[in-house]
Amino acid sequence: MRPQLLANAELIDPASGRRERGAVLIRDGAIADIAWGTASPAAPEGAETVDCAGHWLLPGLIDMRAFIGEPGAEHRETLRTASRAAAAGGVTTLLCMPNTNPPIDDPAIVDFVKRRARDTAIVNVHPAAALTKGIAGEEMTEIGLLSEAGALAFSDGVKSVRNARVMRRALTYARDFDALVMHHTEDADLVGDGVMNEGELSSRLGLMGIPREAETIVLERDLRLVRMTGGRYHAALITQPQSIELIERAKAEGLPVTCGASINHLVLNENDIGDYRSFFKLSPPLRHEDDRLALAEALDAGIIDVVVSDHNPQDVETKRLPFAEAADGAIGLETLLAGGLRLVNGGSVRLERLLHALTVRPAELLGLPAGRLTAGAPADLIIVDPDVAYILDRASLWSRCKNTPFEAARLEGRVLATYVAGQLVYQYASA
Structure with missing residues (x-):
């Protein structure tokens, strides 16, 4: 996989409690670098840049x-x-x-x-x-x-x-x-x-x-x-x-x-x-x-x-x-x-x-190395829009069974993208 730069995100690290704008560079399935603030990591040539549009980026x-x-x-x-x-x-x-x-x-x-x-x-x-x-x-x-x-x-x-x-x-x-x-x-x-x-x-x-x-x-x-x-x-x-x-x-x-x-x-x-x-x-x-x-x-x-x-x-x-x-x-x-x-x-x-x-x-x-937004940690990351509101439709669920207690409930916060070891495994597609 070529390196990826997840830019223009609101970074949240639950381990340190730090939360501010920044960008994350992914290389070889791990977090290679993190830039807190307005600066951005130096992306290597050929890297793919993903604009997070100000949404949350967290482990x-x-x-x-x-x-x-x-x-x-x-x-x-x-x-x-x-x-x-x-x-x-x-x-x-x-x-x-x-x-x-x-x-x-x-x-x-x-x-x-x-x-x-x-x-x-x-x-x-x-x-x-x-x-x-x-x-x-x-x-x-x-x-x-x-x-x-x-x-x-x-x-x-x-x-x-x-x-x-x-x-x-x-x-x-x-x-x-x-x-x-x-x-x-x-x-x-x-x-x-x-x-x-x-x-x-x-x-x-x-x-x-x-x-x-x-x-x-x-x-x-x-x-x-x-x-x-x-x-x-x-x-x-x-x-x-x-x-x-x-x-x-x-x-x-x-x-x-x-x-x-x-x-x-x-x-x-x-x-x-x-x-x-x-x-x-x-x-x-x-x-x-x-x-x-x-x-x-x-x-x-x-x-x-x-x-x-x-x-x-x-x-x-x-x-x-x-x-x-x-x-x-x-x-x-x-x-x-x-x-x-x-x-x-x-x-x-x-x-x-x-x-x-x-x-x-x-x-x-x-005993896992995950759960942290830090250089060297696995690039298991999610991009979340915390403000979007929606009514849960159980027909849209991926699970084989649909026995959710939140059927037809009003929820806020949607996962827009999920990365595992730097690979995009899920991306929300609106109807």
Whole structure:
């Protein structure tokens, strides 16, 4: 590829917090030079110049939680379709969860996913390996071998490890390999037949509720095990103030603990379920508006480390059902940034905090060199028009499934172009 000069842009570096006009020179898949201010890097002869027209230029987003059907459920999503949805949403790196068929619990399957992503995906795709064999919660996987094969984290996806002894052992072995354990904190026994947040609204709708304690009981147990073992622990999704308090106390103790929140729980609440709209059925469930506000405050304060899409495609046969019978999950790769900008435009989260949680912090947790606007970093970049407003049409989405909770929603901020290793992989084309 010939060198490219992305000029006349508003540069935003989430790592340093710097934000001003400038230009970026790309060479050999990496950022070769950055000019802050009115000056421009000296472009080599033959370089292609791209006028960013004053729009934002920032590092591509890193999504730490995306469920992809391949292998085994390609009718829901493939690495190819997920990567195109990611590129359209400004996500240049995604971590795919191990809930596949077969599960990603063997080095050979890790290698398969990496090779398939290399051959079919247009963004960076890294596998997370299963924490227990078969995602059954009974016997931990070979963490060392899976790490050597290329797994960047360990998780049982949407399942919690019930057995405290197994969880303790997994955290101990993960510590020895400096591996990250990402856990879904939800007690399956307390969840039972619940389908939404337990409270007044669930009673009025006649739906079985899921108590907040289903989350905090598992989280508190896990944090005690972290104190015992010293393993790196990441609570995949927290949704309410009690969990925030537990995480804050653990960090104050110096424990190697981090946490994430989904864009759905940061932007939506249980009232959006309305007249039993199954696209809003999630795991964990959407909470009360007070819980949502507490999450946004915790994100702005830096207690919540990362924001994820929790991308989980479901087809018509499993989603277009009565609410209690519908499958959990919503797609989110294409609405991750636009949803986050709702928080910024609403004044509840600062832009620098949002971008830090979407780029720098996930890169740090996964040990990746991305997420920074600095010379030598990978040229995984996006150009964003933050001011454009539009109504989301699910027919325009790239994901194979269309179960978005933002259908017909008014959004602001559109990704105009996405570069991965300096190569243009997505460009918005208006109708």
